[in-house]
Ligand SMILES: *[C@@H]1O[C@H](CO)[C@@H](O)[C@H](O)[C@H]1NC(C)=O
Ligand SMILES: *[C@@H]1O[C@H](CO)[C@@H](O)[C@H](O)[C@H]1NC(C)=O
Ligand SMILES: *[C@@H]1O[C@H](CO)[C@@H](O)[C@H](O)[C@H]1NC(C)=O
């Protein structure tokens with residue numbers, strides 16, 4: 001299916017290629033050579049630059065090379081932008097970059113590039129954006145960079161750059177943004193920087209800067225953000241900083257600063273002050289702070305005196321942190337009484353560990369306000385108990401837009417990479433969003449909900465899209481920075497198109513990559529972390545930086561191709577759904593007949609209908625423990641007390657007696673500790689029942705959801721153990737069963753847990769019992785083809801091609817792994833777990849989706865487990881690991897577990913990683929739960945449990 005679409009693309013591609021070649025433009029030879037040299041100095045493990053040897057850079061669309069749309073005076077095309085964001089490149093930056101002499105944007109953000117910044121870059125007279133952040137660059141900043149006459153933005157943050165800030169940077173007359181945080185820059189901040197006429201953001205936090213804070217910085221006429229946290233300065237905060245008329249944010253946390261807090265009353269729009277974790281002393285001046293203030297953090301200093309009355313009634317205040325000081329007096333209730341709160345507004349007042357004696361005014365604190373007074377004399381007063389309790393642990397978790405509008409949409413009709421657009425005015429509009437990793441580097445607030453809507457308005461208006469097209473997820477990160485994951489959906493156009501057209505993709509992308517979305521006072525500067533074109537956008541290559549010079553016909557061709565593709569896709573999907581529905585009515589309904597319980601099958605017992613009836617109290621509803629596609633499942637108790645699970649086929653799942661018995665014979669030969677054992681069957685009175693061992697701890701899903709029944713959540717070690725056990729059970733089905741069995745319906749409700757929490761896979765083999773085609777080749781005459789499986793677990797490849805392979809089980813198991821890791825359901829609110837975790841993974845946010853209920857965990861192991869799970873869920877079957885590889889990797893992860901985690905945190909001390917051998921087939925350890933399950937030794941050792949039914 002997808003191949004069909006891509007070949008369409010290809011046809012169109014080739015057509016347009018011909019059109020372009022007819023145009024005889026080409027890139028300047030110096031730049032062609034330079035690009036080749038630049039490529040050689042990179043290491044490119046993903047081969048992202050594989051087309052950098054084919055044809056002409058500008059004409060043949062080399063990845064990340066964006067050119068001017070027409071030839072310049074010299075009749076050549078020239079490179080205008082190098083956009084190599086997030087391509088996993090390492091190696092170094094070649095000095096030959098300087099030979100792309102018309103270049104305006106150099107973007108290599110979020111790679112692993114090492115070495116130092118070549119001083120030759122300073123020859124790029126047109127360079128506006130120098131974006132090197134998020135690499136492993138070392139060395140010092142070349143003094144020459146200060147001579148870039150047109151530089152608007154220098155982002156070198158999150159590297160290992162050392163040495164001083166060159167004095168020459170004071171010449172960067174046009175530079176607005178200095179983002180140099182998170183490096184190892186040292187020395188004094190040059191007072192000369194105060195000459196920079198355009199500077200708006202000075203971010204130098206997390207370096208080794210020292211010396212005095214230059215008082216001259218107050219002369220920067222445009223400065224909005226001064227962020228210098230986590231450096232080592234001498235002396236205090238220059239009083240002149242109170243004169244920075246445009247300042248919005250002053251952040252000097254943990255800078256070893258001494259002396260008093262300057263009066264900041266004269267800064268009209270100040271929104272955010274963080275002076276915490278210094279050695280500031282004296283009392284807090286009685287400043288009249290701006291009404292725009294959201295955050296005042298003066299905690300962890302040596303402040304004395306009282307809380308100034310001017311901190312009261314600030315209409316936008318979200319956080320006032322004064323903890324760990326020596327403040328005395330009382331907390332005035334005016335702080336919260338003099339303002340009104342709407343439902344999204346919260347105010348946190350953290351006054352812990354001071355010398356405060358109580359609250360003056362009413363003690364009636366509204367629910368939007370959190371006041372903490374622990375560690376103050378006030379707490380000796382019983383009436384303060386509400387504010388003196390142990391602080392509830394703040395758990396950072398992934399937040400997202402409350403958008404349940406897609407709940408009622410059928411997940412299976414919108415498989416990834418498509419998904420339902422949550423805000424779309426057209427219900428269940430299934431479309432392919434653009435996925436963007438984004439971060440606010442220095443927001444002017446502490447609590448996002450109150451700014452959520454304004455942010456959406458800001459971003460959608462900046463992008464010139466409709467408000468409902470945006471869906472976002474966010475999380476606070478160290479800094480504090482606000483990490484987001486944006487999804488931008490196309491608008492329903494009524495013509496079957498559910499993807500963006502190319503020009504729209506490029507338009508949106510370049511607004512982000514060229515920083516054309518205007519800065520906003522509340523939100524501050526943003527970082528672009530990822531904008532990988534995926535799914536239907538994967539083959540699009542941005543070429544020229546403005547509306548391109550290529551023939552309109554070619555563009556139209558591509559758009560037509562895309563539309564045709566999308567129409568074909570949706571036609572295919574709808575046809576497919578039609579077929580699914582039709583098949584429902586083709587289910588085999590067989591006449592019931594009474595048969596003799598015949599045929600002895602070794603190892604399993606043939607039960608009479610009477611026995612079944614007895615054990616289940618005449619199939620009483622109270623004995624029901626589950627319901628599957630095959631029929632109901634009952635808990636059965638035999639007269640001798642043996643407890644079993646009885647699966648009773650429902651009308652429609654019944655099959656010919658011969659097939660039934662053949663199946664049982666097959667199942668009876670399967671024995672593995674991680675498969676639920678078949679104990680017997682009943683084939684009488686037109687009934688078909690299977691008798692299994694009873695799993696007293698229910699399904700894995702029940703435990704992950706933390707219900708009334710299972711309040712205790714599993715530790716990571718337990719989860720890993722369950723994953724390993726499940727994988728082993730399935731591996732056995734794939735490799736030891738003869739013929740091999742593909743489970744086809746692996747899901748968290750088919751993984752059962754016994755009394756010792758050992759995981760066993762259930763419901764295998766039923767694929768053969770159910771009236772479905774055997775997709776391995778043998779198609780039973782009386783059944784039609786049905787894709788069996790459960791939405792959310794279904795291998796997309798199988799869904800599209802009907803070709804079932806062992807990798808389809810790998811996919812479904814991958815989804816179970818993701819559930820183990822995140823606690824999420826495979827599909828919630830129309831969101832697919834695979835997609836959500838992938839997104840988090842790609843934007844480096846995996847820990848935000850990890851199930852907080854599992855408590856602490858070894859992050860390295862969790863990371864590896866997530867990586868494995870996502871690999872299992874790759875769309876391309878060939879990219880998924882085999883089940884053997886899955887088992888092996890899980891065992892590796894188990895071996896990496898710290899002893900304490902794998903032993904003590906786990907209430908049941910079994911199956912230690914150290915004992916689970918990955919290959920040896922002759923494991924003879926005494927622990928009955930340990931052996932190599934790859935070996936198939938279980939076939940021999942598998943014991944058929946004895947039960948004595950009557
Ligand atoms: C380059 O991209 C343009 C626009 O996307 C397209 O029309 C053209 O065919 C591409 N050229 C090649 C050689 O792929
Ligand atoms: C910056 O501006 C100053 C004064 O306007 C000027 O003397 C200096 O040459 C300029 N520097 C650069 C690099 O353009
Ligand atoms: C304070 O800054 C120093 C470096 O200047 C750093 O090592 C330390 O971890 C920081 N402390 C906190 C609490 O961030």
Ligand SMILES: *[C@@H]1O[C@H](CO)[C@@H](O)[C@H](O)[C@H]1NC(C)=O
Nearest residue numbers: 268269271291292316521522
């Ligand atoms: C700051 O406050 C003024 C008036 O108090 C208001 O008009 C303005 O919108 C506020 N700015 C921000 C960024 O909140």
Ligand SMILES: *[C@@H]1O[C@H](CO)[C@@H](O)[C@H](O)[C@H]1NC(C)=O
Nearest residue numbers: 068069070545546547548549
């Ligand atoms: C080329 O780009 C410029 C802006 O750089 C734009 O004004 C012009 O319209 C574009 N030309 C074509 C043919 O697209």
